[in-house]
Amino acid sequence: MSAPAPLPRPAGALTRRTVLTALGVAPVLLAVGCSADEPAGADAVTPAQVDQLAGQVAVQEELVAAYEVALVSAPEVAALADQARAQLTRLRAAAPSASGSPPSGAPSPGASSGPSSGPSPAPAAVAGDAVAARATLRTQVATAATSHATACVGFSGARAALLGSIAAGLRGQDGQLT
Amino acid sequence: MTGPGDSTGTPATTSPTTSAEAGSARAEDAALQDALAAEHAAVWGYGTVGAALTPGTRGEVVAAQEAHRDLRDRVGALLLDRGAEPVAARPAYALPFPLLSEVDACRLAAVLEEGTTAAWVWVLDQAAQRTTRELAVVEASAAEVRAVTWRARAGLSPVTAATPGLPA
Numbered sequence: 001m002s003a004p005a006p007l008p009r010p011a012g013a014l015t016r017r018t019v020l021t022a023l024g025v026a027p028v029l030l031a032v033g034c035s036a037d038e039p040a041g042a043d044a045v046t047p048a049q050v051d052q053l054a055g056q057v058a059v060q061e062e063l064v065a066a067y068e069v070a071l072v073s074a075p076e077v078a079a080l081a082d083q084a085r086a087q088l089t090r091l092r093a094a095a096p097s098a099s100g101s102p103p104s105g106a107p108s109p110g111a112s113s114g115p116s117s118g119p120s121p122a123p124a125a126v127a128g129d130a131v132a133a134r135a136t137l138r139t140q141v142a143t144a145a146t147s148h149a150t151a152c153v154g155f156s157g158a159r160a161a162l163l164g165s166i167a168a169g170l171r172g173q174d175g176q177l178t
Numbered sequence: 179m180t181g182p183g184d185s186t187g188t189p190a191t192t193s194p195t196t197s198a199e200a201g202s203a204r205a206e207d208a209a210l211q212d213a214l215a216a217e218h219a220a221v222w223g224y225g226t227v228g229a230a231l232t233p234g235t236r237g238e239v240v241a242a243q244e245a246h247r248d249l250r251d252r253v254g255a256l257l258l259d260r261g262a263e264p265v266a267a268r269p270a271y272a273l274p275f276p277l278l279s280e281v282d283a284c285r286l287a288a289v290l291e292e293g294t295t296a297a298w299v300w301v302l303d304q305a306a307q308r309t310t311r312e313l314a315v316v317e318a319s320a321a322e323v324r325a326v327t328w329r330a331r332a333g334l335s336p337v338t339a340a341t342p343g344l345p346a
Contacts, residue, residue, distance in 0.1 A: 005272065084340075149319065153315060156306075156311075157200050161302040164298075164315040165341040168295060168323075168342050168343065
């Protein structure tokens, strides 16, 4: 009888050069021994997708701003805020423009190729009320997650994976804000 | 990035599971096979988790196992429709650590969900079709939500992850 198969574990390394480049961790490339000659393939982006990526960066920036507002009255969300910032860093690294604001001429929010349903600005009125702050933040986290998940399916390759992963991470945060 | 493991349940390695270019039909099928292997492992693993928990805490185990079983069947059917032979479950799987307590069982459940999250994020990376990405993003999110629950029960910190399924 053959030995039992080990249970799958989460992926622990990168191999795709495009992913490494996009996420700013190129030194890992040699460590995992992958080819440096791989074509862009699924990670190529169209001009419209560049705009959309910039839009998703803007969505995440709004979420990070919302966390900053919520932290005033709900400091216990600090760890979640750190994760939102980490997500923003990775999104910026993956976005060719990396500015966070839609480039000139980009469709406005709500347009078909713009950011999809990003969080609305955090109302300043929530400061001082932890319960209200968490409730407002939860709505914004859920909205951002939906936005990233919706955008994700319009991409391929590493950017689809990153947007989908961030959406999943925000779904996980959502439940912690009840 | 590497895949979550090969189609027989082998843990992640430094080699991708397919030499097909990401975004090709072949790469998508290979990633779906990896996801199916992870779902097989999760169905099996939740049986072990449930046996290690007291009856009052088994409700979520049953729900999670059913979710993975349903998804396993769905992915298997999808692969069959494409003319691919779905990877089969292994007769048994090696536990990553001994289950000596309920906390260990919750840790194992978190590991199972992290494995399936990684598998579905890998599908996102490799997928050719929009419908496949739609499935993958929903399932990656569902797995991460369950993982958060189990990490909390196991006393792990942090209970959430910024980019689940991707290297930190």
